[in-house]
Amino acid sequence: xxxxxxxxxxxxxxxxxxxxxxxxxxxxxxxxxxxxxxxxxxxxxxxxxxxxxxxxxxxxxxxxxxxxxxxxxxxxxxxxxxxxxxxxxxxxxxxxxxxxxxxxxxxxxxxxxxxxxxxxxxxxxxxxxxxxxxxxxxxxxxxxxxxxxxxxxxxxxxxxxxxxxxxxxxxxxxxxxxxxxxxxxxxxxxxxxxxxxxxxxxxxxxxxxxxxxxxxxxxxxxxxxxxxxxxxxxxxxxxxxxxxxxxxxxxxxxxxxxxxxxxxxxxxxxxxxxxxxxxxxxxxxxxxxxxxxxxxxxxxxxxxxxxxxxxxxxxxxxxxxxxxxxxxxxxxxxxxxxxxxxxxxxxxxxxxxxxxxxxxxxxxxxxxxxxxxx
Amino acid sequence: xxxxxxxxxxxxxxxxxxxxxxxxxxxxxxxxxxxxxxxxxxxxxxxxxxxxxxxxxxxxxxxxxxxxxxxxxxxxxxxxxxxxxxxxxxxxxxxxxxxxxxxxxxxxxxxxxxxxxxxxxxxxxxxxxxxxxxxxxxxxxxxxxxxxxxxxxxxxxxxxxxxxxxxxxxxxxxxxxxxxxxxxxxxxxxxxxxxxxxxxxxxxxxxxxxxxxxxxxxxxxxxxxxxxxxxxxxxxxxxxxxxxxxxxxxxxxxxxxxxxxxxxxxxxxxxxxxxxxxxxxxxxxxxxxxxxxxxxxxxxxxxxxxxxxxxxxxxxxxxxxxxxxxxxxxxxxxxxxxxxxxxxxxxxxxxxxxxxxxxxxxxxxxxxxxxxxxxxxxxxxxxxxxxxxxxxxxxxxxxxxxx
Ligand SMILES: Cc1cc2nc3c(=O)[nH]c(=O)nc-3n(C[C@H](O)[C@H](O)[C@H](O)COP(=O)(O)OP(=O)(O)OC[C@H]3O[C@@H](n4cnc5c(N)ncnc54)[C@H](O)[C@@H]3O)c2cc1C
Numbered sequence: 184x185x186x187x188x189x190x191x192x193x194x195x196x197x198x199x200x201x202x203x204x205x206x207x208x209x210x211x212x213x214x215x216x217x218x219x220x221x222x223x224x225x226x227x228x229x230x231x232x233x234x235x236x237x238x239x240x241x242x243x244x245x246x247x248x249x250x251x252x253x254x255x256x257x258x259x260x261x262x263x264x265x266x267x268x269x270x271x272x273x274x275x276x277x278x279x280x281x282x283x284x285x286x287x288x289x290x291x292x293x294x295x296x297x298x299x300x301x302x303x304x305x306x307x308x309x310x311x312x313x314x315x316x317x318x319x320x321x322x323x324x325x326x327x328x329x330x331x332x333x334x335x336x337x338x339x340x341x342x343x344x345x346x347x348x349x350x351x352x353x354x355x356x357x358x359x360x361x362x363x364x365x366x367x368x369x370x371x372x373x374x375x376x377x378x379x380x381x382x383x384x385x386x387x388x389x390x391x392x393x394x395x396x397x398x399x400x401x402x403x404x405x406x407x408x409x410x411x412x413x414x415x416x417x418x419x420x421x422x423x424x425x426x427x428x429x430x431x432x433x434x435x436x437x438x439x440x441x442x443x444x445x446x447x448x449x450x451x452x453x454x455x456x457x458x459x460x461x462x463x464x465x466x467x468x469x470x471x472x473x474x475x476x477x478x479x480x481x482x483x484x485x486x487x488x489x490x491x492x493x494x495x496x497x498x499x500x501x502x503x504x505x506x507x508x509x510x511x512x513x514x515x516x517x518x519x520x521x522x523x524x525x526x527x528x529x530x531x532x533x534x535x536x537x538x539x540x541x542x543x544x545x546x547x548x549x550x551x552x553x554x555x556x557x
Numbered sequence: 558x559x560x561x562x563x564x565x566x567x568x569x570x571x572x573x574x575x576x577x578x579x580x581x582x583x584x585x586x587x588x589x590x591x592x593x594x595x596x597x598x599x600x601x602x603x604x605x606x607x608x609x610x611x612x613x614x615x616x617x618x619x620x621x622x623x624x625x626x627x628x629x630x631x632x633x634x635x636x637x638x639x640x641x642x643x644x645x646x647x648x649x650x651x652x653x654x655x656x657x658x659x660x661x662x663x664x665x666x667x668x669x670x671x672x673x674x675x676x677x678x679x680x681x682x683x684x685x686x687x688x689x690x691x692x693x694x695x696x697x698x699x700x701x702x703x704x705x706x707x708x709x710x711x712x713x714x715x716x717x718x719x720x721x722x723x724x725x726x727x728x729x730x731x732x733x734x735x736x737x738x739x740x741x742x743x744x745x746x747x748x749x750x751x752x753x754x755x756x757x758x759x760x761x762x763x764x765x766x767x768x769x770x771x772x773x774x775x776x777x778x779x780x781x782x783x784x785x786x787x788x789x790x791x792x793x794x795x796x797x798x799x800x801x802x803x804x805x806x807x808x809x810x811x812x813x814x815x816x817x818x819x820x821x822x823x824x825x826x827x828x829x830x831x832x833x834x835x836x837x838x839x840x841x842x843x844x845x846x847x848x849x850x851x852x853x854x855x856x857x858x859x860x861x862x863x864x865x866x867x868x869x870x871x872x873x874x875x876x877x878x879x880x881x882x883x884x885x886x887x888x889x890x891x892x893x894x895x896x897x898x899x900x901x902x903x904x905x906x907x908x909x910x911x912x913x914x915x916x917x918x919x920x921x922x923x924x925x926x927x928x929x930x931x932x933x934x935x936x937x938x939x940x941x942x943x944x945x946x947x948x949x950x951x952x953x954x955x956x957x958x959x960x
Contacts, residue, residue: 187862190869197875441955455957462947468955469887476866477859479876497859553855557831557845 185556188494190476191483195253199242200260204267206237211270213527216386219271224348225388226271234274235303244281249298255282255420256482259427263478266431269530271386273305273345275424280306282420283353287364287405287413296351296366306351308417309340309392317543319355319362319414324394326358326365326404334358334401336365336394342541346377346390354394355414362414364405371397384537386530419492421542422499423481429502429538430478433471436509436531440464440516447518460516467509474501496552500545506535562617562632570636574643577616582647583609589915589923593822594655595725595935598773603729606653610684613819618644619652620682620817623666628679629817637818644819655821656726657681657688660808661734661754663815668792668801673754677732682817689730689757691721691737691779692802698723699945701736702747702799706781708737710795713788715739715753717761717781723939727764727777730757735786736802739795750798752805754790761785771915771931809940812885822936825896825929827861830854830903837906837921844906857899864891883954890946893936900930 210230219225234240242257244250258278265274281300284293300306310319324338336356346352352367378391405413441464444455454460481498484490510531514521521528539545562570586605591597597606613619618640623629630636652658662681665674680686697703706719717737724733735755743749757764761784764777793801807813834845834854844850867884870876877884903926904911915924937943951957 187858188866190866190873192873192876200875437955441957444957453958455951456960458944458947458960461951461957461960462944464955464957465947465951468883469891469950472883472887473860473863473867473891475876476863476870479870479873480862480866497862501859501863549852549855553851556858557851557854 186487186490186493187497187556188480188484188487188490190480192479193257195257196260196482199257200264202237203261203264207264207268207270211265211268213269213530216269216271216530220385224345225386226273226345226348230270231272231305232303234272238301239274240277240281240303241301243278244285244297244301248293249301254486255423256485259423259478259482262424262427263431266428267435269386269432269435269534273307273348275421275428276307276344276349277305278424279417279421280308280351280353283308283364283413283417284366284405286416287409288366289402289406291402292366292405300351304350305345305348306353307344307346307349309343309346309352309354310414310417311340311342313339313341315341317547319418320411322355322357322362324354324356326356326363328401329398332401334365334399334404336397336399338394340392340394342380343377343390343392345388346392347379347388352392354392356394358404358407361407362410363407364410364413365399365403366405367397367399367403371399371403373397382537383533383540385533387537418542419485419495422548423485423495425538425542426474426478426481426495426498426502429506429535430471430475432531432534432538433467433474433502433506433509436506436513436528436535437464437468437471439527439531440509440513443517454516463512464516467505467512470501470505471509474498474505477501493552493555496548496555499543500548500552503535503539503545506531507539510535562621562630562636564632564636567633567635567639570632571639571643574618574640575646577618578643578647578649581612581616582649584648590650592651592929592932593935594651594653595822595939596771596773596775596932597653597726597729598769598775603653606650607684607687609650610653610819613644613649613652614682614684619658619819620662620678623662623678623682623817624674627666627674628682641818641820645824649819651823652817652819652821653726654681654684654687656690656730656734657686658817658819659821660690660805660816661688661732662817663808663813664734664792664801664805666815668804673790673792677754680731686731687726687729689724689726689733689779690805691724691733691735691755693721693723695720695722695778699942701802702750704736704738704750706735706737707741708735708739708751708753708786710739710788711785714785715751715788715791717753717755717784717786719781721779721781722776723767724764724777724779725775725939727757727779728766733757733779734805736798739798743796747799748796750802751795752792752798752801753786754792755784755786756790759784759786770934771928806941810886810889810946812882812888825899827857827899830857830899830906833903833906833921833926837908839908844908850906853902857895857902860895860899864888864895867891880954883950886950886954887946889936889940890943890950893933894943897930897933897937900926900933904930 241250243255246252354365373396380389382389477498481494484494513528621630621637622634625631708715733755735753739751740749761782763780766774769775837844907921913920
């Protein structure tokens with residue numbers, strides 16, 4: 184019978200879950216989330232320094248490159264707790280950029296960039312393009328040799344997370360007809376290359392990037408033989424971490440609604456005593472717990488051939504579906520208040536819409552999953 | 558119980574169990590076997606399953622981890638788990654005496670007197686003493702705390718009057734766990750109840766079979782007319798029956814461990830349904846190639862995996878720290894509703910032949926799917942309905958106000 188994955192939980196995961204759960208709760212109260220939404224960078228630079236000092240950026244980086252040599256599975260409880268508290272930071276794009284380097288970078292690139300990231304250099308990935316296709320190897324941006332041996336880039340990227348604050352950008356391009364990745368420093372970008380996009384999740388910062396006029400040295404290109412595998416790895420990594428964020432977000436949306444149902448009275452009774460409110464909340468909660476089991480199965484099996492991909496896609500489908508539903512019901516069960524900007528239900532609903540839009544939505548993953556298991 | 562296993566040699570025990578079930582499971586007894594203990598309807602089924610349970614017990618593969626002095630095997634829990642796995646692997650028939658094995662037995666080991674354990678445990682395991690449960694009444698089902706069957710003390714007996722209903726195995730049972738009202742004037746309805754270990758084969762107890770939605774006879778209505786039961790055969794205190802009943806339901810719903818082992822209903826195998834989706838033709842192609850069918854099938858595969866993962870998660874304490882009762886209290890709701898829906902889907906997969914029923918020679922899998930679907934309601938209604946499970950989870954796990 185096909186291996187669909189199984190649960191397991193390391194001691195490191197348990198420790199990180201405990202620490203991250205306290206850290207995110209204390210450092211990202213909703214008032215802070217809302218004040219950061221108004222700021223240009225969208226995150227707290229001091230908090231970022233603390234995250235770097237905690238060593239979280241090096242978790243999934245091998246010791247040889249200045250990390251702690253654990254795996255992406257150990258970042259899952261952290262990202263889950265960040266998602267639960269809507270903690271804004273470039274942690275996810277930076278972690279994913281490190282994964283791209285590990286999977287596709289040359290030895291020289293890994294030695295140059297991974298220790299910097301482990302120390303707190305912010306990094307991001309520029310993979311998507313204006314056509315909005317989730318297939319990462321479909322890029323049309325180009326890398327072309329110039330007569331002087333340097334490489335000129337050309338094309339447009341979209342949804343580049345936290346690019347405004349990134350020191351390192353990894354860009355996908357077509358080079359000699361094949362998918363390729365180029366590692367850029369922020370200083371390689373001409374003025375005006377970045378434009379902040381207006382996105383539905385106001386806790387996020389996302390940018391459009393124009394590559395026209397960017398010139399890099401040939402050594403900025405990754406190992407062409409490993410780029411396709413690196414893109415697959417990034418796709419699955421991004422979905423694992425997105426599932427983690429959504430798992431945390433779902434619990435927050437449910438708890439927020441449950442709290443309201445315990446305090447708001449109508450017809451002389453708490454609204455949570457009405458089964459038309461209570462039973463859908465229970466359904467959402469029960470499905471959340473199931474989705475969370477899928478998340479930790481995906482983390483546990485992530486590096487396995489076969490089961491890893493199945494488990495990640497399942498986790499992504501389950502968490503996306505339940506996050507959307509829980510946040511949608513959160514708006515409804517807050518009544519008129521639910522329709523306001525002040526009600527946090529909109530934060531969760533907008534976040535769920537954003538996450539669904541990135542890295543393939545549930546319908547996309549369902550098709551992929553079906554072809555894996557049928 | 559005859560075998561004496563070495564408590565240090567789990568591997569040898571597992572190998573023996575595997576060989577024993579391979580040899581002793583009868584693939585086809587020549588008549589339809591029930592999928593769950595609630596489905597037992599004919600004497601033929603009853604006697605076959607009683608003999609089977611007795612045989613498994615005598616071989617040492619049931620109650621292997623219950624205490625030796627009462628008739629168990631005295632081995633660590635892992636031994637019984639191996640035996641149960643072997644039973645599953647070889648598709649052994651279900652254990653018949655479910656109410657004894659899964660709830661009365663653990664309850665006696667947990668809260669019963671020494672005398673009760675000595676008197677009842679062995680008969681539960683050997684299937685000599687079949688147990689039934691007298692909780693529901695015609696007028697009080699979900700509102701179990703309002704049970705009105707009366708128990709009036711008279712010397713060293715209680716005299717019982719009233720009626721219980723939907724009594725699974727009621728026709729065959731020698732004993733009943735009975736919730737009855739000893740104090741009709743208690744200020745809280747819950748405080749007037751007591752919990753009895755009541756004999757069934759006595760004067761004043763009468764059972765009448767009830768025909769189920771499948772057309773077969775199954776559970777009974779049980780009538781008590783001045784039935785006298787010994788005053789000692791009570792668990793907990795007089796007036797303390799509600800607490801015992803609640804504990805019983807925890808065993809029944811699988812929210813608390815300690816059961817004798819084996820299984821009392823056949824799991825629906827999502828992968829068997831997948832095979833069905835591959836083999837049934839729909840519009841000229843295997844049903845699984847229909848995108849709508851494929852998508853629904855995918856959901857069922859994910860759901861079964863959800864349940865497997867949640868079971869594995871029970872053992873991972875840090876992942877249950879915030880709400881430890883969440884998974885145990887939700888497993889009944891999730892499991893029973895899943896079984897109902899996947900069997901309904903399986904009927905759909907059989908297309909035009911979904912119109913056939915058990916007994917029709919051309920019915921797919923001898924009518925298993927429609928029969929399993931109709932019988933699935935036994936678990937979404939029995940043991941506390943799914944609606945009541947929602948209330949329980951909402952109130953006890955999420956802390957929502959009572960309905
Ligand atoms: C196959 C089978 C075997 C059984 N075996 C036994 C047995 O061995 N011993 C025994 O004692 N009982 C047994 N039962 C009985 C079972 O426990 C009851 O049927 C069940 O608790 C529901 O009670 P009821 O039938 O009176 O339905 P009711 O309580 O009348 O319920 C009718 C409907 O109303 C809903 N409802 C009721 N109250 C609420 C509420 N507060 N909120 C929302 N919805 C509500 C229910 O969910 C249900 O849908 C068995 C039942 C079945 C189907």
